Amino acid sequence: MILNKVALIVGLISILLGTTVSILGIWGYIGDTGLVWRSLSTIGVVLLGxxxxxxxxxxxxxxxx
Incomplete structure (x- = not known):
């Protein structure tokens, strides 16, 4: 059960970071679009894991x- 709790925490952090990076990319605070996509891809892989x-x-x- 502790593994499920750790995975839940990792999943919630991944969703929070993904949302933050997306909003920063939309509003132009992150100018490099390659950085946005690499960040979202990395966060997606962690969430999938x-x-x-x-x-x-x-x-x-x-x-x-």
Missing amino acids: AILVVAINNMTNTKDK
Whole structure:
């Protein structure tokens, strides 16, 4: 269960950072569009990793009775 909590925190931070980078790119505070896309791609990969960790953890989680 602790792995799910860590993945949730990583996912929330990724979403927050992705939103921040997107807004900064839209308003022109980040002038280099390549930097915006590389940042969003990196954050997307981290978010995908967190989602896969949760999915695999839930599939392999066995509960002893």
